[in-house]
Amino acid sequence: MAVTEALRRVPLFADLDKRELESIAKSMRERTFNAGQTIATEGSSGVGFFVIDDGRAKVSVGGEERAELGPGDYFGEIALIGGTDRTATVTAETELHCYGLSSWEFRPMVEHNAALAWKLLQALAKRMHSIEQRG
Numbered sequence: 001m002a003v004t005e006a007l008r009r010v011p012l013f014a015d016l017d018k019r020e021l022e023s024i025a026k027s028m029r030e031r032t033f034n035a036g037q038t039i040a041t042e043g044s045s046g047v048g049f050f051v052i053d054d055g056r057a058k059v060s061v062g063g064e065e066r067a068e069l070g071p072g073d074y075f076g077e078i079a080l081i082g083g084t085d086r087t088a089t090v091t092a093e094t095e096l097h098c099y100g101l102s103s104w105e106f107r108p109m110v111e112h113n114a115a116l117a118w119k120l121l122q123a124l125a126k127r128m129h130s131i132e133q134r135g
Contacts, residue, residue, distance in 0.1 A: 032098075036091065
């Protein structure tokens with residue numbers, strides 16, 4: 001299954017076994033975005049978590065480019081977990097092939113998988129530290 005292979009490349013899911021990866025993969029939906037298409041808009045509500053399988057996207061905050069994303073990268077977890085508005089805008093630079101998960105699918109998965117919850121917590125802490133260092 002292509003989505004399972006895409007998830008295997010994501011550091012967030014690195015400690016999960018095959019069965020756990022397949023369980024997550026079953027909940028994810030394939031999405032393709034055209035070059036130039038905005039996937040997430042800063043300040044808007046967020047209901048999706050995305051893992052990039054192929055293509056490139058840029059991340060901007062306040063109109064300033066902050067990062068470039070590619071295969072194995074993910075986005076949308078901050079708004080999804082915090083129930084807050086999107087903290088950045090994500091725009092496809094090339095055709096972008098992703099796998100997405102809604103908040104109502106994501107939450108039970110994290111609540112029932114301590115390894116995933118811990119990896120997610122670590123990833124969020126690293127992102128916050130990076131933001132503080134820039135700020």
